Amino acid sequence: MSEQANVAVTLPADVNQVDESGYVWAFLGDSDEPARVAPGAIIVAGDAEEPFLARVVDVVDGPGDDSIVHLDVLGVPDETIDELRHAGLLPT
Amino acid sequence: MSELEPIESYLRTGEVLDPDSSLVVRGWPLTIAGLLRNTDAARRRYSFRGRALVAISAEVTLEGWDIDAILSGPRLRTRRSYAVVVANEVVAAGFDLLPTFSAPNYSVVMANYTEDQAQRLISVLGEVVPNPYHVRRQS
Numbered sequence: 303m304s305e306q307a308n309v310a311v312t313l314p315a316d317v318n319q320v321d322e323s324g325y326v327w328a329f330l331g332d333s334d335e336p337a338r339v340a341p342g343a344i345i346v347a348g349d350a351e352e353p354f355l356a357r358v359v360d361v362v363d364g365p366g367d368d369s370i371v372h373l374d375v376l377g378v379p380d381e382t383i384d385e386l387r388h389a390g391l392l393p394t
Numbered sequence: 395m396s397e398l399e400p401i402e403s404y405l406r407t408g409e410v411l412d413p414d415s416s417l418v419v420r421g422w423p424l425t426i427a428g429l430l431r432n433t434d435a436a437r438r439r440y441s442f443r444g445r446a447l448v449a450i451s452a453e454v455t456l457e458g459w460d461i462d463a464i465l466s467g468p469r470l471r472t473r474r475s476y477a478v479v480v481a482n483e484v485v486a487a488g489f490d491l492l493p494t495f496s497a498p499n500y501s502v503v504m505a506n507y508t509e510d511q512a513q514r515l516i517s518v519l520g521e522v523v524p525n526p527y528h529v530r531r532q533s
Contacts, residue, residue: 316432317469318421319451322404322495326469329435349431352422354472365397365439378472378529 311353312338312345315373325359325372339371347373355379398441401449401501406493411454413482418491418502419464420452421473424522429512437507442492449501450515454481454491459498466527474528477519487518 312335315328328347330336338345341360348354356373364370376382386392423429429450437446453464461478464470481491490503504511 314431316423316435316451317472318453319432319435320469320495320499324496329438332435348472349423349428352472352474365399368438370439375469375472377468381529 309350309353310346311348311350313347313356313371313373314349315347315356315371317348317354317375321370321372323359323372325374326356328371328373329364330361330369330371331367333371344376345373346379353379355382398446399439401440401442401447401492401494404494406495406497409456409493409497411456411481411491411493413485414480415455416481417455417461417478418452418481418484418500418519419454419461419470419476419478420450420502420519421470421476421525422522424475424477424516424519426509426512426516429515430507430509433504433507433512436501442503446507447501447503448505448507448511449492449503451494452500452502453498454493454500456498462527464498465525470525471527471529473525475522476525477516477522479518479520484518487514489515489518 313333321327343358346353347356355376359372361369387394432450436449440447492501494501
């Protein structure tokens with residue numbers, strides 16, 4: 303992503319990291335915008351250099367006062383942009 | 395510490411890993427800061443042998459999981475680049491490989507949470523190369 307400096311990741315996460323659910327997981331407390339991280343929501347996760355798109359599967363209790371977010375990886379943002387452009391929902 | 399989940403509860407058993415032929419595959423981030431950030435999450439959630447688990451996640455080639463299957467999978471296909479090394483080299487460098495959760499996931503255990511350990515692991519993982527299965531913009 304050449305526009306890295308402008309990328310605002312909703313939830314920092316490691317796409318390599320899964321747990322017993324089989325999904326990628328991350329701590330909700332690491333998000334600057336936790337209100338955007340709700341089950342069913344599609345968010346930008348990962349890091350600013352290589353973000354990925356994911357659907358929030360669930361938010362469950364974690365250690366301490368934090369919560370664990372499970373993410374279903376959908377792909378990279380460019381894929382969605384391409385599809386939306388193809389559908390005429392974004393200007394080409 | 396008592397709230398950490400023992401990773402021992404999630405170890406696979408009966409799996410044969412050939413350290414001379416199995417490959418450890420790790421997608422980006424492959425920087426000291428990136429590895430430490432990812433390691434920090436693991437140590438805040440899991441323990442190993444009664445201590446916080448200092449580890450990153452990786453995938454390992456096993457029966458039914460070759461390098462192409464891993465790199466083209468739903469998670470790794472989002473990575474522009476990756477590093478790969480024979481499992482034996484990871485173990486020889488002092489890192490434990492734990493078969494955690496579902497195959498082909500492994501946890502690469504570091505001795506401690508330090509930049510030196512992260513740098514050592516990066517050195518072992520070797521050259522970062524492009525992922526031929528990375529999804530790219532079509533238009």
